[in-house]
Amino acid sequence: MRLFDFSLLVGSDPRSASDCASDALYRYLNEADAGGLVASLAGAYYDFIAGNAETLALATADKRLLPAFTLDPRRVDARDVDLKAAAARGFQALALFPAIQRWALSHPALEGIVKRAAEAKLPIVLHVPRSESAASARRIAQMVDVPVVTIGIAYGSLGDVVAGAEGAPNLLFGMSLFVGLDNVETLVKRVGADRLVFDSGEPRLSHAPGLALLEAADINEAQRDAIAIGNARRIFGGAL
């Protein structure tokens, strides 16, 4: 495996005609020699309980996949979910979808959720809107001692990200939407390659531009490898 993808989203997407089925995912994994953190879109769009069951089944069927548990803080029963039990069942991270579910990182239930994830030693992956403030993500990261990965902040927020990355060494960023010229180089220089991860949104979105961006970046091979898979190995340890 040469690539670990922090954003694999499988199922059905009511807002897109893209093929998000598992066959499309496996095609990507085979072609790119990749693995990744997977979550069912059913958990993001519809019902996190059903979604988590689907996610676990996907990961059980293919060892290249690590399952991400999800909750929807808009549901009152999200407060009752035992994340330590989820970790014991094999979930390797907690993925949250404020972008899809349209809630802000200031949601009152979020602090309790992330602290329980930290108690369960689950890294947290936040799928945020493109315009989300890195400062908001930093605030979340400063509440916990597990890695917090933000997926979805885009190139228009480069300055915001560089500033927001300060004071939260456990805050990492998916790099694929930093498509601006020299963005990856700038982030490696100012934030550090150890704080960037590869993310694509496959099979809903294409990995090809993000991978091309990573391969073309004017960084050294150790930095490139860290972003591609090294940081994932550090975060997930023996599970990977």
Added chain:
Amino acid sequence: MIFDIHAHYGQWLSTSIPDTPERFSALLDRFRIDNVIVSSGRAIQYDICSGNAEVADLVTRDKRIYGAVVVNPNQLDESLDDMERHSSNKRFIAVKHHPDYSGTAVDSPLMEPVLDYTAELGLPLFVHTWGESQINSACAVAKKYPELTLFLFHMGGDAWRLAVERAVEYPNVNLEFISSIPDPERIRVAVETLGPERVFFGTDMTLISPAVAIGLMKGARLSEADAQRVFSLNAKEFFHID
């Protein structure tokens, strides 16, 4: 071979390294871009005259580089003057309009003098399009000016399916595909629906890394022949550049 019809020269919020002619040419070398049509970032974001003048200088320094005159109906006299001035320079081969930065839809009555003159000059019109409204505005212009060729830059962004549908209605509308949202279907569907002759390669550099557009093409899984059409042949034929 790569012919990039959608590039910029100038500073952007999301980049921290200023453009220079030397750096721009080095980017063409690095990403193996054989020809490029450039509009001024300064002209789009700030002032068309000083921005267009920067590109007029840029095109003299590297024969791979061609220019698109940026227009802004809020600076109408300046727009028409710049169109006259720069179109006499055979290195300016298109007119560019950005509705967001100018705050003006391309089919606004304010744009009529510019559109009339663009048609008179026989130049194509490059229009930034993102979303349904901007697609429909561009198609309204295409309908009113059948002699004008419009290029819908970004092919409508996340509304790209609508852009493809509307382009079917208007043979004088072509699509350029660059987007930061890597929808895996956009290029393939455009090519299958319109034919490869009407889909053009653009990078949006120096705002966006050219690696993104190259990656999008790789992900589109076009045939070799169709890919070559999109990468370069369409633009070479349309603009009569070898």
